[in-house]
Amino acid sequence: MTCSIHISHVSKRYAASGVQALQDISFDVGHGELFGIIGPDGSGKTTLFRILATLLLADTGEVTVCGNDVQKSYKVIRNIVGYMPGRFSLYQDLTVEENIRFFATIFNTTLEEKYHLIKDIYVQLEPFKKRRAGKLSGGMKQKLALCCALIHEPQVLLLDEPTTGVDPVSRKEFWHMLDIFKKKGITILVSTPYMDEAARCDRIALMQKGKILDIDTYAGILKRHARPLLAVRASSMYRLLLDLREYDNCESCYSFGSVHHVLLKTHSADHVTELKRFLIDRGYQDSSVEDVHPDIEDVFIDLMANVA
Amino acid sequence: MEGNVAIHTHELTKRFGQFTAVDRIGFEVKRGEVFGFLGANGAGKTTAIRMLCGLLTPTSGSANVAGYDVFTQRGKIKRNIGYMSQKFSLYANLTARENMLFYGGIYGLNKHELKEKVDALIRELGVSEYMDQPVYSLPLGWKQKIAFSTAILHNPRVVFLDEPTGGVDPITRRQFWDLIRATAERDITVFVTTHYMDEAEYCDRVCVMVDGAIAALDSPSELKSHYGVNSMDGVFLQLARNAKRVE
Numbered sequence: 001m002t003c004s005i006h007i008s009h010v011s012k013r014y015a016a017s018g019v020q021a022l023q024d025i026s027f028d029v030g031h032g033e034l035f036g037i038i039g040p041d042g043s044g045k046t047t048l049f050r051i052l053a054t055l056l057l058a059d060t061g062e063v064t065v066c067g068n069d070v071q072k073s074y075k076v077i078r079n080i081v082g083y084m085p086g087r088f089s090l091y092q093d094l095t096v097e098e099n100i101r102f103f104a105t106i107f108n109t110t111l112e113e114k115y116h117l118i119k120d121i122y123v124q125l126e127p128f129k130k131r132r133a134g135k136l137s138g139g140m141k142q143k144l145a146l147c148c149a150l151i152h153e154p155q156v157l158l159l160d161e162p163t164t165g166v167d168p169v170s171r172k173e174f175w176h177m178l179d180i181f182k183k184k185g186i187t188i189l190v191s192t193p194y195m196d197e198a199a200r201c202d203r204i205a206l207m208q209k210g211k212i213l214d215i216d217t218y219a220g221i222l223k224r225h226a227r228p229l230l231a232v233r234a235s236s237m238y239r240l241l242l243d244l245r246e247y248d249n250c251e252s253c254y255s256f257g258s259v260h261h262v263l264l265k266t267h268s269a270d271h272v273t274e275l276k277r278f279l280i281d282r283g284y285q286d287s288s289v290e291d292v293h294p295d296i297e298d299v300f301i302d303l304m305a306n307v308a
Numbered sequence: 309m310e311g312n313v314a315i316h317t318h319e320l321t322k323r324f325g326q327f328t329a330v331d332r333i334g335f336e337v338k339r340g341e342v343f344g345f346l347g348a349n350g351a352g353k354t355t356a357i358r359m360l361c362g363l364l365t366p367t368s369g370s371a372n373v374a375g376y377d378v379f380t381q382r383g384k385i386k387r388n389i390g391y392m393s394q395k396f397s398l399y400a401n402l403t404a405r406e407n408m409l410f411y412g413g414i415y416g417l418n419k420h421e422l423k424e425k426v427d428a429l430i431r432e433l434g435v436s437e438y439m440d441q442p443v444y445s446l447p448l449g450w451k452q453k454i455a456f457s458t459a460i461l462h463n464p465r466v467v468f469l470d471e472p473t474g475g476v477d478p479i480t481r482r483q484f485w486d487l488i489r490a491t492a493e494r495d496i497t498v499f500v501t502t503h504y505m506d507e508a509e510y511c512d513r514v515c516v517m518v519d520g521a522i523a524a525l526d527s528p529s530e531l532k533s534h535y536g537v538n539s540m541d542g543v544f545l546q547l548a549r550n551a552k553r554v555e
Contacts, residue, residue: 297478
């Protein structure tokens, strides 16, 4: 059986706060696809997940999961979807094992019956299976939540910021696990504020303030928004940043790790030389300037500026 | 302690029963330095920070923060440091201005002095339009900037930032680091943790914790050349992959 997600013209406004959380959102997630929603806090990611998990109704628009309408067929959807909320929401006073058994029971199954599904993750939790969930560290809580979301053998996984606050090594391990579930044919919708994780998805949607800025493959997005960009470095990086922002041809300048990225207003054949001349005038003897390709954060910054 | 050393630790250790959370760490952080404190979840970062902030008594070793001893002068440490965590710590129903006045009052700034400081900060940050709205209604990026400003309002010698940029958008994340830099230029020492490895590059020096101990400590460029990689992400992966402790 194939299972896809269809989202069409969805809007949601919270009456109490007056916040327009989603504005006319439309996209489809194909069967077995690993689809990423990339955006900072407050971009509307969680609202969208709650609508898909049948926990919140959209004001307008149509949403179906595996062909089931989220409003009319919510009971069906709750059986085929595994949802991992961004905020840890398991029972803190139950142990690791008790939490998993509890969720298995709700879905009319047992840990033993479904053990094969969660084995890879559960072996890492097993040394702590008698520990209360509330006493686990962040990374372990995340693994337990994933086990509980998987225990009823869902066709769709909805993972809301599973890697937030998780260190880079554990984050890489987590994405490796997602690849394994994807190979098993599970459709996965995952959100993250870490833009570098976008490269791990089949397709991504960039979100900001309730709107989708763009949707495509990672490579497709980088290609479409390619603009002339220079990477600059010198010995005094903070002073360099302030100076670069005063450069006539600089549209924007931000730090990117060990270099600063300068987005140019217009580019000429010798824009590297021109910038070097400017830097020498400002007293930089040791600067390096080179053409680079934008990465996903460059694109996001550029798109944010265009929306605002 | 010398005038230009903000934090000094020697063999600093914390045990919880059989478990050694922090294992004989020793380092010095200079005045006005931006010091990055990295490590996997469970590597002992939070425990170390809690000891340095005077919130937790060490088991053994010694440490001196802003000129005061972590065993005997914890009250003085608290008055001379600022702290901001990823968990939002302002009062959501107070406005930004009310929060600043409240925290400034706690730190014993007099009313006149405090009002001047808050006004100056508002000008500096360009946040006037947000100052009189309840904090809960502000965008996350502004909340974090205001929380940071509040943490340095009393002009501490050291400010501790625990994952200050988690979840914020790429522009705000960079603006936040501009603030950090500007703060360090004012000779306030910044002790910061992050899971963004590009941010590790913005630190003067970086300390990587593995299994409760210091696995590496140097400037980002030295660390990269020592481990033969071109990013701090590469350095972190090499070090943290050897971790034995399972959280």
